[in-house]
Amino acid sequence: MKLETSQPQTKPSSVNEYDVVIYNIDRSSSDLKYGRGRICNKHVDEDSFKYDIFAIDYGYFHKMVPEDFIWECNEELSALPPLALHCQLANCAVIGGGAWSKMSIDAFKSYVGNEKAKILILEKTFEKLIVELKNSNPHDISTLMALTHFSTLGYVHNAISRMPTIVPKKKYMTYKNINVNDILQVRVQSGKSLEAFYVADVNDYRNFMKECDNITYYTNKESKLPEEQFVVDTLVCVKSYTNKYERAIITKIISDTRSIVKLVDWGKEEEVHIKNMRPMPEYCLKIPVLAIYCSANEIHTSYCQSIHRLLCPGFEFIIQIKEVSTKFESPNIIKIFPLKS
Structure with missing residues (x-):
């Protein structure tokens, strides 16, 4: 109720897909009503932008919401789990x-x-x-x-079925759309050589950090990973030393209880016990993979003597995409430039 009657003042510096914002959810009424929403689509309408927004605490969509009706959602509010259940x-x-x-x-x-x-x-x-x-x-x-003859009882698609022959729906993650000649300001996620390292778009990284608590919240609702899903290519969330969950994919089975996983948002590989794995929730699939796999074939001369500093996690620079790869199968070929002073 406090949020619905609030008077937000701060406008976001940018509005991107998957951002959580505050917006006026009752535009047709003279009584203003505000709520949290997740940006789903962005539309160009003449010389302005409009957005499709999902009201995460109510469970419905608003189409073509003007920028004037959108405000910034502070970090404390955006970290609260959505209220609506599907x-x-x-x-x-x-x-x-x-x-x-x-x-x-x-x-x-x-x-x-x-x-x-x-x-x-x-x-x-x-x-x-x-x-x-x-x-x-x-x-x-x-x-x-x-x-009263308005429906019929019985099993329907996506309803209850305990038959062991049912195959779970295949899960797929989304990846950032990258094109040749795109120029991005990035931060290093991981890597030891310029032939193979991982970066993240700086803006995407900031948005992702706001989602970390939500990833852990939804993963905690999942049960332990079933043994039949303990196989290569399964998408999982793994518990870190901070008791938070990271998104990962199983890449190699070592024993009946241990495997190598790739942390998809960091590019790193780790050995993890099955007891620290849970199935990746549907919510996590909607957040694009953060890490971008790169290989630099051209580098600004001022960096030639400082490769170790260049690949230090968190270090920022500019990249230009020269060749595009597919997910993590092969690296994107890039050129590196220093940040403008």
Whole structure:
């Protein structure tokens, strides 16, 4: 309630995809109402920008929000976990298949009403919670919908299934879009030679650091990594010495309990025990991989005598992309320039 009635003053220096911002979520009302939102898309509208924003505490989208309605979300607020949970009713399917009718949707709204309800989490998929929903009605909402002929009971896509033959949905991470001749200010993440090292775009790094607590929060909700998923190429989150979780991919199995993983946001490889691994949550897949794999074939002469300093983690410089690679399979060929003084 405090956030909804706040009067934000600070405008963000830049607005990028995946940023958490404060925005006016009730533009049609004379009473201003503010909330947290995650930037999903950016649109050019004549000489200004507009954004598609997901309201992380309410669970819906706002399209084409003007820059004038967006303010900076401070670090303390952006670190708070989103309030909205994405749910699906278990055993509740459209009669005859297809899309839900307006009558069925209206019936669901009527049965749920405005009263408090209880959910029982029956299953968790990569995208949502599969739940049973109960309130003061004599039956749970799915059963009530079926009894009044607005739905049918039964297993539906993405609903409960304990059959061992079901194969989990393949997880994929997103990567930063890089093009030839792009010029980026970067910081070193890891590396020992100019033939193979990792950097991160400075702006992406700042945004990523705001997400670290969220990554740990969502990973803590996951169970321990199942033995059948302890295989090469599985995306996992691994616990660091600070008890926070880092995103990684299993690259080599050493024994029944230990493997080598690549920390995708740092470019480093580490040996990790299975007890310190958890499946990577869906939330983490939406954050682009931070590390950019590089190889420098040209370097400014002022750096020639200071390679060790150049590859020190956190050191910043400018790069120009000369050749583009694919993910971590081979390095991007770059040229290095010093920061302008």
